[in-house]
Amino acid sequence: MPHSSALIGSMKQSGLNWDAAMLPHWGEPYPMTNTIIGGATLWVLKGHSEEEYRGVAEFLNFVAQPEQQAWWHKQTGYVPITNSAAAILEAEGHFEKEPYQRIAIDQLNYSDPTPDTKGLxxxxxxxxxxxxxxxxxxxxxxxxxxxxxxxxxxxxxxxxxxxxxxxxx
Structure with missing residues (x-):
């Protein structure tokens, strides 16, 4: 049972007959909500020079660009961090070729976040x-x-x- 969309590449190469679906839901009286995010993280630690922080800011601005996030998603399977990157992938027809990759995005965007689903x-x-x-x-x-x-x-x-x-x- 994979716990990350980044494992999809390995699943595809396994030769197994597999599929993906939204997480199951109990139904009423519990409303279905978005899932929490997890996975890869970039951290910026204190104790560096202003010049280094400017370089870090430039790098983070670069990787956050929708085009870079769309590329990152296609290379790794990780969910893009912006809806505009998902829109690029949609416009390119990416999810028609890889429909299971859309599931993670749909699950995260299923509802407005609640205090319990904003992340942890x-x-x-x-x-x-x-x-x-x-x-x-x-x-x-x-x-x-x-x-x-x-x-x-x-x-x-x-x-x-x-x-x-x-x-x-």
């Missing part, structure tokens, strides 16, 4: 995501019951959160 800041996010993925795979493979797998995911994720909190207190 979570210590050890990648490690927690890996734990949840491992436990879900255990459930799907029949190695654990749903209850045991989810309880183990909670225990392991909470341990990672506690370790993060101790490290940054």
């Amino acid at each position: 800041r979570l210590g050890n996010f990648v490690e927690i995501r890996n734990v949840v993925e491992e436990e879900m795979e255990n459930i799907f493979a029949g190695n654990k019951s749903v209850e045991d797998g989810l309880n183990d995911a909670v225990k392991r994720a909470n341990q990672l959160l506690e370790e993060f909190a101790e490290m940054y207190q």
Whole structure:
């Protein structure tokens, strides 16, 4: 079960018969909302010269351009960071050739963001995501019951959160 649109290239090369779809939804009374964003991140750290920060600003302005984001999306599978980049891809017919890549964009834009779906800041996010993925795979493979797998995911994720909190207190 891939956790990133960036894995689509590997999936295509696997020779497996696969497809992609919007995330399932429970239905009423819970409204379907947009998903949260995750994935690649660029960080700018403090402690550099003004000249270096100007260079960083130029670089970030460059990579944020719609044309660059459209190129980045085609090369990596990551979701473009602007709707204007998605519009370029749409106009080029990219999503007709790669319809599953449109799903991630549609899922992120499904509704107006809510306080719960604007994104999250979570210590050890990648490690927690890996734990949840491992436990879900255990459930799907029949190695654990749903209850045991989810309880183990909670225990392991909470341990990672506690370790993060101790490290940054």
